Amino acid sequence: MLAIVGVAVAAAMLLDMVMLATGMRQSFRELLLTRGFQIRLAPKGTLPFDTDATIPDVASVTATLRQNPDIGEISPVLGGSIHIPIGDRDVSASVLGIDPSVQGDYELLSGRDLRAGDDVVVNDRLLAALGKRIGDTISVATGYDPQTRSYSAQRNFTITGTVRFLYGAADQSSAAMRRETLKQLNASSPTRAGDRASLFMIRVRQGGDVENARRWIESRIPIVSALSIATAIAQVDQRLAYFRQLAVILGTVSLFVGFLLVTTLVTVSVNERSGEISVMRAIGVSRTHIVEQVVLEGVVISLIGAAVGLAIGLVTARYLNSILSAFPGLPMAIDFFLFQPIAAWSALGLLTFSGIVAGIYPAYRAASLPIAETLRREAIA
């Protein structure tokens, strides 16, 4: 029983590692495709929102993009930070300047979306930090100068709704307003003034070739890096290689531990039943059938372990996911341990295979038992 639990723990670990190795990638892919934008443009050499760098002259970039018939919607996004004085304290938050008709950054949870220039939507965390409600007015400032302890711009906004930012981190207070409004707030900033965007999100028309469009953009607009879902995933893969390596190493160790446990378990079982096996051979059961039965025993132990391990693995994956998803700066929607049937099947396949291999040595021992000698030993014992 304890050995089966051991196999189950190894199976759970293996499942978790398979989920970790494949889940983040899949989760990130699903996140990027949530709103159907297949291409993202970031300042040359950067990833979206990786730095404070911006793409200048949004109108000109947009006009160039419009020349490609495959390109459908274009959503420029300007990022920044805002400060909201509340009494004697100051609440900081990140802000996105967007066009509400084509935005792909948030989902409205309550209230209404942005309409007027002085509308702002916030996430629940910011709303709680402000102690405000939908319909309340807040004063939003930008361009904080620590030397003079003053802001370069300040303006009143009405909170019109609460939203969930798709790419926002769990610990992040965020708001969104119209990009034109944020542009005005940044007007006196030496680095952020002008018609700028931190990111363009682009939807390719149905039937259009995403990779062709991406290459076209990079050739026509040299100041941007164009990332398709595939290239973004490749970039993320590169950055998350550590996690995958860890998952592969721990998964391999789990598989090996499971393999050793099953081998030990079946070998002990064969040793305990050597008399029984010898009698089976004596009454005419072939070596092949003995091998089949012992290997089957290994597979059955592996499968029972896998079934129990699946349940343990899912529970531990959920727990670990809740810890890792709360990691500062990571999008809330990213799952580290994403359950996919393919992960479960892969783990099951690996365990079944290891169960077969684990049974080979004890099966060989069982089939090679000298019948007469074993029975003589058993009689003496």
Add this chain to the structure above:
Amino acid sequence: MSDGPIVSVKDVRRDYRLGAERVHALQGVSIDVARGDYVAIVGPSGCGKSTLLNLIGVIDHPTSGTVTIDGRSVEGMSDRESTRFRLHNIGFVFQRFYLLPILSAAENVALPMAEAGVSKDERASRARELLKYVGLERRIEHRPSEMSGGEQQRVAIARALANQPKLLLADEPTGELDARTGEEIIALFRRLNDDGTTLIVVTHDEDLASAARRKIHMRDGRVVDG
């Protein structure tokens, strides 16, 4: 089928290693057993009785000499051949019953038949008949753990008879049974022999040996009488 003895052992020697020592378990044993005979091999522990039975049962090979069963020399048989030969020609009963604990009485009896390729229906029918023959018609679906030692040994005897062997070999079949249960097994063996089965029994049990038609006495790896 050969007309001669069903078992013919000629000048058989069997040596094996026990640690650094070489043990001469059999030192030139020759016996014949006629068809339909009931032979008890008796003698003190370590005299070579079980070794001789193993050679007759083709689960061991002689160091020298010849063993012929039903006219066929077992010399040079491959493992596959000797396994098939045992399956169809020889039934075994051991001191310990060695039934498969997860199988019912009927399934244990049907096991050699399954190995011989007997159809499922026939296996079930023959297993029922055999269990009835050994007096266990009410224990067909019971598992070994639900049966007494005597009942388990009777299942083992039914299993040994599954493929209608020409020869039934038993090594201390009453060794783990109390006197009363032992008597039941002795009676069952006598009935089996009366019904035509050739029996060779290795035993220390005087009652079981006395039930046989013929006794072979062994000492120090040799036949001294019989």
